[in-house]
Amino acid sequence: MPGIHCQDKLNKLLKLSMVPVPCQECQLNADGCLRSESIEWLWDLKDKIPIWSRLNEINTCGFKRKLPMSMTKNFDIEIKNRLWSLWSRKRKHKVKNRKSKSSNKSYMAASVIALCTAKVIRLNIWNSQLMDCIYENGRKFYKESLKKSLCSSSEFQLENLNTNCSMEGIQFHVCLKTVQQGRLYSIPLKCQPNLAYALIQFFSSYQYGLLECNNRILSLGFIDGPSGGYFMYDAQSKDNPLFPKDISGTYLLRTNHLQVLLYCLIISLNVSYINAPFCLHHLKINVIQPQLPKLERDPSKRSLLKCKRILPTEFWKTPSIPTLKSVSSQTNSKVNTIKCATADTTELIESNRIYRRKFHNISKHEEENGLIKSLVDADRQSSENLKIKNDFVRMICSATKVNLTPAEENQSKKKDFVYNLLDILVLGPDACLKLNDI
Secondary structure, eight states, rough: HHHHHHHHHHHHHHHHHSSSSGGEEEEEEEETTOOOOOOOHTTGGGOOTTOOOOSSSSSSOBBTTTGGGGGEETTEETTTEEEEEEEOOOOOOOOOOOOOOOOOOOOHHHHHHHHHHHHHSSSSGOHHHHHHHHHHHHHHHHHHHHHHHHHHHTTTTTTGSSSSETTTTEEEEEEEEEEEETTTTSSOOSOOOHHHHHHHHHHHHHHEEEEEEEEEEEEEEEEETTOOOEEEEEOOOOTTTTSTTTTOOOOOOOOHHHHHHHHHHHHTTTOTTTOOOOEEEEEEEEEEEEOOOHHHGGGGGGGGSOOOOOOOOOOOOOOOOOOOOOBBBTTOOOOOBOOOSOOOOOOOOOHHHHHHHTOOOOOOOOTTTTTEOOBBBHHHHHHHHHTTTTHHHSSOOSOOOOOHHHHHHHHHHHHHHHHHHHHHHHHHHHHHHHHHOO
């Protein structure tokens, strides 16, 4: 059939791009519908290496990593306007002895601490130091939970984690509950969903959760507004295909499309057989008592104070559960409606005067047409920085694509070293001087 041959040729052309087919713009439906996950996503990986792997020296835009044109603030650009990554420092891990029955499952605790941190610190100001801090606090949380559970490390499971944890003095109460079960790469059914269907159902009611599959645990969540988006956190990866041999680290992937998040989860799980069982756990997080004075006394942790906290005014009232209307994602449609804070209400048991004084200039929720706008820190310094950070807001989780004017494009090209270098190689230095004069 001619139509089938045309479709095959189109698929081959799409696969020539460095951007994976499920993440290409033509595959992202404007109505918010998801394409079911496919095992072919694993087969299409070049050299079986994800696009965000540290073994890849260039990103999908063709730029080398850690250059200004391949980064946005602290985030690496993996797919322009669609996917960004943030990494901790690389660590050498010990090779596990086969005869040893003990196992280190601190990644479970680190995954929970990462979600707690996302609750109190905006994603767009995370950095590598904060990623290291999350991992270290996760190790402490794991040791405390292991000691209290009275079970061996090999028998330790998610349900053995303590309900109380802390992130550099900020106390949290967490509650874990399994809300979705399904099978990967299966037909999307209500009684037994695949991961795509399960994610839609999950984010329609919850905000933070853990995905458990194939002895892997990944954190995932959604935060409304330009400073948020969909994200996943992985504290379990080591060696190939993400790192060199005997090297491990943690990383955060952030996107403004649920389809891209689904792709990242499938590639991270790396399950190469059909009907693999998975579980989605909802994590309810309550902030108990922020102890910022402890942070101020510790010089090594003062960088956390730069992460301006976004708190609603309900935090400073008597303990109560605020009811918030559902929040619709600006980048998704009715099928992919997000109830941002319905199930994840936050409760402050004991306020702190210093904490209150430092963050008293915080705007309230504004409701228009049933939508809750993202909270914005009204601190003077933060408001001045917002003007400087317009380029970052444009690229990270922006609901609308902001086109540059011809003058802005020419100005950026003149300052682009790669652009000028290519002109010199192709046209010659004399021709480039004439172009610059024009």
